[in-house]
Amino acid sequence: MFRSHIMVCGGTGCTSSGSKKIIEAFNKEIAAAGINEEVKVIQTGCFGLCALGPIVVVYPEGIFYSMVEEKDVKEIVEEHLVKGRPVTRLIYDETVQGETITSLNDTRFYKKQQRIALRNCGRIDPDNIEEYIAYDGYAALGKALTEMTPDEVIKCVLDSGLRGRGGGGFPTGRKWALGAMNHADQKYVACNADEGDPGAFMDRSILEGDPHAVIEAMAIAGYAIGATKGFVYIRAEYPIAVERLQRAIDQAREYGLLGKNIFGTDFEFDMEIKLGAGAFVCGEETALINSIEGNRGEPKPRPPFPAQKGIFGKPTVLNNVETYANIPQIILNGPEFLNTIGTEKSKGTKVFALGGKINNTGLVEVPMGTTLRTVVEEIGGGIPNGGTFKAAQTGGPSGGCIPASLIDTPIDYDNLVAIGSMMGSGGLIVMDETTCMVDIAKFFLEFTVEESCGKCTPCRVGTKRLLELLDKITSGNGELEDLDKIEKLCNFIKEDSQCGLGQCAPNPVLSTLKYFRDEYVAHVVDKKCPAGVCKDLMQYKIVADKCKGCTACKRACPVGAISGNVKEPHVIDQAKCIKCGACVATCKFGAIIKE
Amino acid sequence: MKSLQELQAIRDKMKANISTTRDNADAKVRVVVGMATCGIAAGARPVLNAFNEEIAKRGVEGVMVGQTGCIGICQYEPVAEVFEGDTKTTYVKLTPEKVEKIVVEHLIGKTPVTEFTIGAIQK
Numbered sequence: 001m002f003r004s005h006i007m008v009c010g011g012t013g014c015t016s017s018g019s020k021k022i023i024e025a026f027n028k029e030i031a032a033a034g035i036n037e038e039v040k041v042i043q044t045g046c047f048g049l050c051a052l053g054p055i056v057v058v059y060p061e062g063i064f065y066s067m068v069e070e071k072d073v074k075e076i077v078e079e080h081l082v083k084g085r086p087v088t089r090l091i092y093d094e095t096v097q098g099e100t101i102t103s104l105n106d107t108r109f110y111k112k113q114q115r116i117a118l119r120n121c122g123r124i125d126p127d128n129i130e131e132y133i134a135y136d137g138y139a140a141l142g143k144a145l146t147e148m149t150p151d152e153v154i155k156c157v158l159d160s161g162l163r164g165r166g167g168g169g170f171p172t173g174r175k176w177a178l179g180a181m182n183h184a185d186q187k188y189v190a191c192n193a194d195e196g197d198p199g200a201f202m203d204r205s206i207l208e209g210d211p212h213a214v215i216e217a218m219a220i221a222g223y224a225i226g227a228t229k230g231f232v233y234i235r236a237e238y239p240i241a242v243e244r245l246q247r248a249i250d251q252a253r254e255y256g257l258l259g260k261n262i263f264g265t266d267f268e269f270d271m272e273i274k275l276g277a278g279a280f281v282c283g284e285e286t287a288l289i290n291s292i293e294g295n296r297g298e299p300k301p302r303p304p305f306p307a308q309k310g311i312f313g314k315p316t317v318l319n320n321v322e323t324y325a326n327i328p329q330i331i332l333n334g335p336e337f338l339n340t341i342g343t344e345k346s347k348g349t350k351v352f353a354l355g356g357k358i359n360n361t362g363l364v365e366v367p368m369g370t371t372l373r374t375v376v377e378e379i380g381g382g383i384p385n386g387g388t389f390k391a392a393q394t395g396g397p398s399g400g401c402i403p404a405s406l407i408d409t410p411i412d413y414d415n416l417v418a419i420g421s422m423m424g425s426g427g428l429i430v431m432d433e434t435t436c437m438v439d440i441a442k443f444f445l446e447f448t449v450e451e452s453c454g455k456c457t458p459c460r461v462g463t464k465r466l467l468e469l470l471d472k473i474t475s476g477n478g479e480l481e482d483l484d485k486i487e488k489l490c491n492f493i494k495e496d497s498q499c500g501l502g503q504c505a506p507n508p509v510l511s512t513l514k515y516f517r518d519e520y521v522a523h524v525v526d527k528k529c530p531a532g533v534c535k536d537l538m539q540y541k542i543v544a545d546k547c548k549g550c551t552a553c554k555r556a557c558p559v560g561a562i563s564g565n566v567k568e569p570h571v572i573d574q575a576k577c578i579k580c581g582a583c584v585a586t587c588k589f590g591a592i593i594k595e
Numbered sequence: 596m597k598s599l600q601e602l603q604a605i606r607d608k609m610k611a612n613i614s615t616t617r618d619n620a621d622a623k624v625r626v627v628v629g630m631a632t633c634g635i636a637a638g639a640r641p642v643l644n645a646f647n648e649e650i651a652k653r654g655v656e657g658v659m660v661g662q663t664g665c666i667g668i669c670q671y672e673p674v675a676e677v678f679e680g681d682t683k684t685t686y687v688k689l690t691p692e693k694v695e696k697i698v699v700e701h702l703i704g705k706t707p708v709t710e711f712t713i714g715a716i717q718k
């Protein structure tokens with residue numbers, strides 16, 4: 001029995017900012033203070049507020065320390081843990097009001113969040129199966145096996161309204177019903193942890209913070225469809241997640257929660273991890289199945305669907321990590337647990353990886369139907385440096401952007417599709433007025449060109465041609481008719497590519513063209529980049545009236561592009577200028593402008 | 596895992612161990628033990644531990660057991676304050692045995708143990 005628990009985030013983000021060292025320091029200082037039998041240090045999963053990492057939460061008070069450094073540990077131990085005086089200067093400032101410390105749940109970041117998939121992240125030690133069990137872990141599997149028929153399990157999932165969190169939004173219960181319907185001597189359950197979207201880390205965080213939830217859910221799926229074997233396909237670039245998941249699988253076996261005769265029934269289930277090399281296309285279900293079988297990760301035509309012919313030609317139910325993370329709670333609490341949250345056709349919550357021009361970069365889980373405004377302005381804490389919101393990109397390289405005019409759109413599957421984006425797996429990148437929308441479209445397209453598997457021509461060649469057209473525009477050589485060409489090419493790629501990668505690749509281009517056509521036109525007609533991002537379309541200039549001739553900029557310029565005598569206006573030689581912007585910051589008189 | 600009962604047994608054991616400490620940050624009832632140098636010297640640490648153990652053992656929910664600095668009445672240490680909404684009960688000169696009685700009568704039974712309060716001692 002420990003009177004105090006110190007929860008240190010061991011997610012990938014906080015680990016890279018030094019949380020391992022912090023854990024070691026805590027253990028050392030606690031021992032030095034002689035309280036190692038009263039205070040326990042626990043490595044836990046992601047708290048979500050990654051921008052403020054490394055994060056340490058001290059219970060029982062629930063004091064939230066942010067940006068903790070190794071050198072702060074001694075003070076926390078001596079003051080807070082020994083004497084009961086929290087170290088105010090390290091506490092997340094939103095929870096400190098004068099002398100009192102307010103609840104974390106009242107902060108703008110957490111208040112409107114609802115954690116279902118992330119419920120155990122930051123709450124338990126993911127390496128200890130008994131902590132998972134303490135918070136009702138494996139009770140859903142026990143309930144399913146001993147009190148419910150496979151059909152009842154499927155009905156419960158169907159009635160909950162849960163839809164796939166991997167991007168497509170297909171009703172999970174319906175997928176399971178298809179898997180159950182197709183009879184075979186062997187069936188499989190698979191989990192998609194490929195998570196290829198740039199900037200996305202929802203699935204990684206769930207596996208790092210609550211691996212047993214996924215194991216439990218996969219066993220439940222196995223029972224529902226009649227499968228005895230599961231695969232988790234996870235990219236090798238996620239070493240912490242792989243390690244924790246493997247440890248969790250081993251523990252589940254040890255406790256008889258995987259293997260034969262689970263809960264004394266004749267149900268058996270076991271699973272293994274398959275490492276992927278991290279190709280975006282391997283997240284596509286048929287390519288993923290190829291890869292698990294040991295073949296090239298190339299998509300196959302559908303039908304047949306995986307539920308008919310999946311891994312090794314056997315019926316396979318494949319779901320996303322976050323989809324699975326919802327399952328135990330649904331089985332345990334009934335379909336109403338989920339279907340009372342969200343919008344008419346999108347039930348429950350969605351986890352987003354919030355990134356880009358936003359203060360609280362991190363992981364958030366909100367009820368479906370929450371508006372983008374709430375996510376950006378309240379939970380996300382707004383745009384840094386007083387910037388203004390310009391757009392948000394959802395769905396990564398397959399999605400589109402949502403302009404400021406649509407910031408009050410309630411986020412759910414269907415609304416996002418209606419406005420030309422999509423839910424995707426949950427990447428949410430915020431952009432401000434310093435972002436060029438043509439450049440953003442180009443960024444995502446470069447990604448798809450790189451990641452196209454090359455099997456079919458519209459995707460392989462089409463995306464390349466499309467990128468060339470965008471390059472032409474951002475370099476100032478675009479013509480108005482190029483915009484029509486772009487649109488035609490986009491539609492062609494969409495219609496004629498074989499898999500989702502190609503079919504969705506034009507989305508970032510189409511949606512920026514739809515909402516920010518002006519910006520494209522400015523590049524083409526005025527040869528200007530309004531955001532000042534596209535280097536070929538902007539210049540640094542010295543305003544002669546404002547220049548005092550102090551020579552500061554001349555000395556800062558790395559290529560000697562600035563000339564001028566002391567106390568006389570300076571000039572930038574455009575032929576030499578490499579547009580690094582180094583001079584701008586040196587001018588105390590604001591004489592250097594970008595146009 | 597042979598049965599639901601077996602799972603339940605692990606759950607109960609673990610819950611008692613961790614939930615008291617980890618799930619009561621926003622609890623309505625808060626017990627704080629004075630843990631400044633004076634308190635520690637007078638034996639506050641075993642008192643704090645006794646609160647935790649009694650609460651876990653008896654499965655009391657919704658009580659946070661924390662610590663605070665010097666309460667300012669050093670001659671009465673070890674001291675613990677019980678906060679319930681606006682009311683505060685200050686217990687003084689505590690021992691683990693007294694703590695057991697406070698947990699049973701006050702935290703569970705909702706009746707403060709008057710004899711251990713500062714008011715009783717000062718009379």
Ligand SMILES: Cc1cc2nc3c(=O)[nH]c(=O)nc-3n(C[C@H](O)[C@H](O)[C@H](O)COP(=O)(O)O)c2cc1C
Binds near residue numbers: 192
């Ligand atoms: C190019 C491409 C990449 C994909 N990447 C992922 C991924 O990283 N993770 C994921 O869960 N689903 C991904 N999907 C969707 C999967 O094909 C599949 O629909 C999903 O895993 C099914 O699970 P769900 O129903 O639980 O969402 C991708 C699809 C395409 C076309």
Ligand code: SF4
Binds near residue numbers: 451497500502
């Ligand atoms: S659309 Fe692209 S990624 Fe998909 S099969 Fe064709 S070439 Fe490969």
Ligand code: SF4
Binds near residue numbers: 542548551569570
């Ligand atoms: S730093 Fe500013 S004021 Fe000084 S020479 Fe350059 S432009 Fe002129």
